[in-house]
Amino acid sequence: MKTVKEGEIRRREILDVARELFVTKGYDHTSVNDILKIVDIAKGTFYYYFASKEEVLEAIILDIVEEGARRAEIIVKDQSIPLLNRIMMAIMAQTPEFEGSEEIKEELHKVENAKLERLYLKAMLKRMTPVLQEPVLECIKEGIAHMEYPTECIETILLLGHMMFDCDTFEWKMEEYPQKIQAFLCHAERMLGTKEGELSGFLQMFGQMP
Amino acid sequence: MKTVKEGEIRRREILDVARELFVTKGYDHTSVNDILKIVDIAKGTFYYYFASKEEVLEAIILDIVEEGARRAEIIVKDQSIPLLNRIMMAIMAQTPEFEGSEEIKEELHKVENAKLERLYLKAMLKRMTPVLQEPVLECIKEGIAHMEYPTECIETILLLGHMMFDCDTFEWKMEEYPQKIQAFLCHAERMLGTKEGELSGFLQMFGQMP
DNA sequence: TAGCAGTATCGACCAACGGTCGATAGAAGC
DNA sequence: GCTTCTATCGACCGTTGGTCGATACTGCTA
Numbered sequence: 001m002k003t004v005k006e007g008e009i010r011r012r013e014i015l016d017v018a019r020e021l022f023v024t025k026g027y028d029h030t031s032v033n034d035i036l037k038i039v040d041i042a043k044g045t046f047y048y049y050f051a052s053k054e055e056v057l058e059a060i061i062l063d064i065v066e067e068g069a070r071r072a073e074i075i076v077k078d079q080s081i082p083l084l085n086r087i088m089m090a091i092m093a094q095t096p097e098f099e100g101s102e103e104i105k106e107e108l109h110k111v112e113n114a115k116l117e118r119l120y121l122k123a124m125l126k127r128m129t130p131v132l133q134e135p136v137l138e139c140i141k142e143g144i145a146h147m148e149y150p151t152e153c154i155e156t157i158l159l160l161g162h163m164m165f166d167c168d169t170f171e172w173k174m175e176e177y178p179q180k181i182q183a184f185l186c187h188a189e190r191m192l193g194t195k196e197g198e199l200s201g202f203l204q205m206f207g208q209m210p
Numbered sequence: 211m212k213t214v215k216e217g218e219i220r221r222r223e224i225l226d227v228a229r230e231l232f233v234t235k236g237y238d239h240t241s242v243n244d245i246l247k248i249v250d251i252a253k254g255t256f257y258y259y260f261a262s263k264e265e266v267l268e269a270i271i272l273d274i275v276e277e278g279a280r281r282a283e284i285i286v287k288d289q290s291i292p293l294l295n296r297i298m299m300a301i302m303a304q305t306p307e308f309e310g311s312e313e314i315k316e317e318l319h320k321v322e323n324a325k326l327e328r329l330y331l332k333a334m335l336k337r338m339t340p341v342l343q344e345p346v347l348e349c350i351k352e353g354i355a356h357m358e359y360p361t362e363c364i365e366t367i368l369l370l371g372h373m374m375f376d377c378d379t380f381e382w383k384m385e386e387y388p389q390k391i392q393a394f395l396c397h398a399e400r401m402l403g404t405k406e407g408e409l410s411g412f413l414q415m416f417g418q419m420p
Numbered sequence: 421t422a423g424c425a426g427t428a429t430c431g432a433c434c435a436a437c438g439g440t441c442g443a444t445a446g447a448a449g450c
Numbered sequence: 451g452c453t454t455c456t457a458t459c460g461a462c463c464g465t466t467g468g469t470c471g472a473t474a475c476t477g478c479t480a
Contacts, residue, residue, distance in 0.1 A: 007457080032438060042459045043439080049457095053438065114328035125380060152393030155380060156370065163369055170335060170365060183362030190400040217428080242467060252430045253468080259428095263467065 011049050013039050019060045026113050027057055057116060065123045068094045072131050084144055084194065087135050088202055091161050094124060117167055124162065129154050139192070146193030153191050160184060178203070221259050223249050229270045236323050237267055267326060275333045278304045282341050294354055294404065297345050298412055301371050304334060327377055334372065339364050349402070356403030363401050370394065388413070 017038045021030040032053055036046060050056050072090035075081070081089065132154045139145040147153050163169045164184055172180055185199040227248045231240040242263055246256060260266050282300035285291070291299065342364045349355040357363050373379045374394055382390055395409040 010457080031436075033436085044441080044460070045458050047439065051439095114324040117328065118324035121379060122381065149389070149393035149396060152390060153397070156393075156397055159373055159379065160366065160370070163373065169331060169369065171332065179359070180362060183359035183366075186359060187363070187366055187401050190403070191397050193400070220428080241465075243465085254431070254470080255429055257468065261468095 007049075010041075010045070014041075014046060014049055015056065015059060015063070018056045019063070022057065022060065022113070022116060027116050058119065061116065061119045061123055064120060065127050068124060069127045069131060072128060076131060076135050083135055083139055083142065084192075084198065085202075087132060087139070088188070088199060090128075090132060090135075091158055092202075094128065094158070094162065095166050121159070121162055125155060125158055128158055132158070136192075139194075144194060144198075147191065156191060157188050160187070217259075220251075220255070224251075224256060224259055225266065225269060225273070228266045229273070232267065232270065232323070232326060237326050268329065271326065271329045271333055274330060275337050278334065279337045279341060282338060286341060286345050293345055293349055293352065294402075294408065295412075297342060297349070298398070298409060300338075300342060300345075301368055302412075304338065304368070304372065305376055331369070331372055335365060335368055338368055342368070346402075354404060354408075357401065366401060367398050370397070 014035065018030070018035050021034055021038070025034070032043065032046060035056075036043060039046075050059075071093040075090045075093060076086050078086060129151065133151065136145065136150050136154055140147065140150065161184070164180065170180075181203055182200070185202055189196060189199050224245065228240070228245050231244055231248070235244070242253065242256060245266075246253060249256075260269075281303040285300045285303060286296050288296060339361065343361065346355065346360050346364055350357065350360065371394070374390065380390075391413055392410070395412055399406060399409050
């Protein structure tokens with residue numbers, strides 16, 4: 001039997017199902033057939049919309065990055081929040097965990113997903129660095145922060161935030177997190193060249209961690 | 211025809227060939243058959259020594275990490291080098307590029323190798339953090355460095371060094387490198403809490419970069 | 421030297437995978 | 451009712467990672 005749908009809708013269906021599967025089972029361990037079964041289409045249909053399994057992965061990553069960047073852009077524009085806070089909040093808003101289910105949170109960063117991770121990180125850094133450029137420069141102008149390499153500082157803090165809290169790089173235990181977060185904030189302060197302790201209030205923002 | 215070799219020798223043969231292939235072609239794009247052809251053994255032999263292709267990958271990563279750690283341990287013990295320099299040299303000695311052919315250097319960090327990368331990073335951090343613990347604590351005692359979170363500082367600088375210079379995370383152009391290295395050194399100084407410019411002499415150590 | 425035991429080797433075989441392609445059903449326009 | 455175009459189908463393909471029973475080689479014992 002054949003059910004016909006408008007192109008963009010089918011595409012989204014495939015993307016949504018694939019995203020769920022890639023994230024929960026891992027990219028490698030999700031077969032095209034797995035996706036096919038759930039979306040309930042034939043192989044030909046899948047390859048009518050995407051040239052390869054990898055192309056689907058790339059499209060999904062662009063989606064995720066774009067969602068994060070949009071959250072960040074809203075935060076950065078919000079004049080009601082102190083400037084430095086906006087920057088840190090925008091960085092933290094990248095953590096895809098902030099929305100979405102708890103299972104995703106747990107499964108997202110296994111070794112199986114290394115490829116997804118890697119592509120995500122590259123795309124996120126590219127997209128986000130310009131977003132944070134302006135507020136950081138303003139921080140410097142206002143004397144809240146002092147640094148010689150603003151672009152690199154943003155890149156570094158974004159990278160650190162991701163590696164430390166999104167990907168379980170260090171395999172920390174639950175009880176180590178408070179200390180690790182404080183260390184992260186301390187390092188961020190030093191790199192940004194803010195007053196000492198300026199960022200310490202962000203500790204609570206992390207809430208309960210993975 | 212059947213050529214019999216002692217177990218450990220066969221194992222090493224497989225490991226060496228696999229390492230070369232994984233690094234140049236990528237883990238995903240290297241088939242077990244590729245390895246078989248070069249080592250000139252049958253499939254059964256391969257699976258006699260390793261339970262899976264992935265187990266080979268893990269063994270290779272342990273090798274690479276161990277090599278780096280040994281280089282670091284030698285450097286750290288070398289009293290003829292100033293303390294702070296030893297620390298930075300040990301970190302830089304992790305870059306597998308420092309030895310091995312140029313082709314490897316170019317191919318090592320493509321997206322295809324995300325899995326290798328990811329496993330490497332985790333293992334390297336675990337192995338290297340204790341190695342640097344002692345000299346960093348000594349730095350603090352001697353007043354060369356000032357920090358509240360020495361362990362986390364080591365972890366962070368190791369991570370940054372790897373992500374920035376080993377994996378092409380940011381996709382920098384050739385001409386951007388000097389600036390990026392200076393920024394890295396500046397951030398390391400600030401995190402370690404050394405005198406400003408203390409590490410700037412390391413710029414030249416990076417030599418020509420990928 | 422004959423026999424034996426243990427180990428290293430072999431390659432045919434398997435299910436599952438990502439991907440291809442020609443056939444065709446359904447909707448839209450004339 | 452005919453044509454056109456697009457979305458859909460599923461049989462098929464080569465390759466992959468992995469299994470397994472058969473067997474050749476080695477070193478030991480009698």
